[in-house]
Amino acid sequence: MRRARPMLGTYVTIEAHGLAEPALERAIDAAFKAVGRVHRLMSFHDPESDLSRLNRRAAWEPVAVDCWTATVMRRAQTIFNATGGLFDCAVGCELMQRGVLPPEELDHVVEGSFSAVRFLPQNRIMFATRIAIDLGGIAKGFSVDRAIAVLRGHGVREAIINAGGDIRVIGDKAHPIHIRCPDDSGRPMPAGLLQNGAIATSSASTTISRRAAPASGTARNKNAYSIVAPTCLLADALTKVLVQTGDVSSELFARFGAVALITRSDATNAMAA
């Protein structure tokens, strides 16, 4: 059974097998609800979200957030530290300057990095400087992981979820995966077979670089930067690192149990580490 809904500002598809139809329907509906919960908590656009409250207030006082938001923030910190700051969710300021994110009520925000985030007891968070966080590079992957966990809780053993290009599969089946380069004519290229894992893809135009001279060059770069990883959160987050380094064979990815590949828009070949 396959269902699709517009969520997270994109299209989310959930496919699950192996149970009777009513049970599958319930499982898929519950999985969509988990995605919806992540959206409500971590949307930059929704003024009521945990994330918006953090961005408005955490520079001045501790802000209590949902345990899911705290989890994603902690994972963001772990990956920020492990990648020497290349994966940095404190890019709200830059994204607002580019006009990608709305600046409402965020006049106070200045550029900074995730190192300003302080974790306090009881899921409270403070910022040491006036940064703004955008979880766009990690929350989508997290929502896919949560939705997979919900399906598993309902007894589903065979499933595939695609949230706007962030994909995770469980079960024995190897799923063919295609990769679409940004812009281009939109033609997807075959990349490989994925079993019990996740893949996410990003582009130069949607990544704020933390390097003086990013390997990906300008926003005119139309390559697709993909990471295959055990979880979708990891895959999602590490694509931002790959865009900046352009180095598929970096031992960084192996340390996370991940594989990197770059699909070039001007050729049919993908190179894999």
Next chain:
Amino acid sequence: MRWTPLLAAPAAITLIAPASANVYLTIEQAQRAIFPGASFTPAGPAGVYRASSGGYVVIDRVLGKHEYIKYAVGITANGTVRGIEILEYNESYGYEVREASWRAQFVGKSAASTLQLNADIKNISGATLSSKHITDGVRRVLAMYESSLKGR
């Protein structure tokens, strides 16, 4: 986790992906998913159905950047969105829309075809596609509800 990468396809071979058509729900299934237990009657305008429990299901279509989407919006008796379900999602590429002589076939054999990857382009990883078109579509449907369905 197991990843089996494809070997690079020979550069001379051009892979042309067929449009991928994904059908998720029939109109009847979407109606039941949005208003469980209700029965439905056509409500006048094409693609508009009234639920016996109150409210409407409106079937609409939008054309996005790479995709052609048929979806259903459920509107409660109060005029709020109860649910949105995608019925059909067709990957349609720019050149396919432009060229009537579109051939939904692959050319040649490649490493890809040996893995039967070309059979079904279903799982596409890429930089996130915006669902803005559907958001605009839902807004249009709600305006239509306000002007011609509300209170009927």
